[in-house]
Amino acid sequence: MRDSSLSALFGALSNEMRMSTIANNLANVNTTAYKKDHMAFHDVFTRFAHDYVVTTKSFLRGKDMFPEPKIMAKTRLADQSVNFSQGSLKKTGNQLDLALSGEGFFRVESPEGALYTRNGAFLVDATGTLVTQQGNTVLVDGGPLVLPPGAKVTVDDGGNVSVNGEPAGQFDLVTFDDLSGLERVGGNYYIAPDDAAEMPPEDLVVQQGYLEQGNVEVVTEMVEMLETQRAFEMYAKMLKGTNELDKQMIQRIGRITG
Template sequence: MIRSMYSGISGLRNFQTKLDVIGNNIANVNTYGFKKGRTIFKDQFSQTVAGASAPGENRGGVNAKQVGLGSQLSAIDTIHAPGSTQFTGNTLDLAIEGDGFFMVGTGDDMFYTRAGNFYLDNAGDLVDGDGSYLQGLTSPINIPSNATNMSIAQDGKVTYVQDSNLVEAGQLQLARFPNPGGLEKVGGNYFQVSPNSGDPVPGDPQGAGGHGAIKSGSLEMSNVDLAEEFTEMIVAQRGFQANTRIITTSDEILQELVNLKR
């Protein structure tokens, strides 16, 4: 009975974690560039009551008899499937069609994001909502105050018109990773490099390195599917309830054992 109670407790913990991940996904359903999480479980080690035996001359083999001791968390994956693209008409709203991340920050403190809502600060530099510089071959990318008709091409070239001349302000760069799922979320729509993500591989959009194309005037939406999240929430809720029944049923059986002495 004690084993079944602890198995139920392990299930409660895991389903609570799953509900936490689902709650975060739903909270970010309208967050630009957000990548949803997925919770995966695995069984814990099992206690072997009787070992397996090989077949002999006069009898067949016998399988092992094992009692599982609950479940444990296997992984919380970040799903980097692309979100849908929303047209905004704003030149500084950028979406990535394909692989890659925008690089923001400085050379000493670099972050990576799929959220492409950028702005011009008072000095004319391209920045994100937190004031981090959008990185290019030469950073920061600066647009003079008297410039007109600014545009950002699919290959990342930033141009503007000044004194009747189509001037190149800079070349945006995207970063790819050997294992994007290994990137760590650090808040603010940012990812950072981890020991398992691999080093960033910068390159031009639509270049030979397999980096995606830039789509100006659009933003990538969250890849959270509300219907899927609500379905997973129901599964997690029922799983949580079932594990509470394991605990209460085991407690009732233990109570009957205690009452035997009366």
């Protein structure tokens, strides 16, 4: 296969992955506290042997001993990360809706272990326990918070909870030194690496009666989608053109050898 075909193939596959990421971001534009994915690409250069020969002393010979360096580039996925920038806040007036302003997460307990989320649209299950939309337990002082029927819940800026005027604990609010190590696991949850240590968040404010909106900018994503589509079409044309050249070469060789 020609090098041009390989470069076009890798370019097309990279743009296909980029398009999938953009489509997923747009699909979650209305998801509470959703954080968009970002992909970065770079070129991997293939060097020839003479590309490593670098001589600055041009006076040693009258002409270059080696041809000009020719470096081939093939696109590769360099990084896929989550953009944890702050989303806007929407007022709901619901006492169990909580928005986080600043860097940090609610810690919740699931059958698989500890999960982290910024989606504060909480509910009360049949047992009176405060849970997430998926039924996972929201942790307050390391354990569940059980609310009596018709309870009035008050949450201050620091995440301290009062039930019917009586202190009931503080939400487990945590952050990490390196957010890039967090892994998205679906349901707007994240898990942390085994060696990641939880830290108390700084300058994190809890706003009761609000929900954080996703940080996806529709216009920006649509522009990137058009750019990605055009790039994919360009690489597809390169593949088609290279294929036609290969066919012509095979036909000519066949006539000569025949």
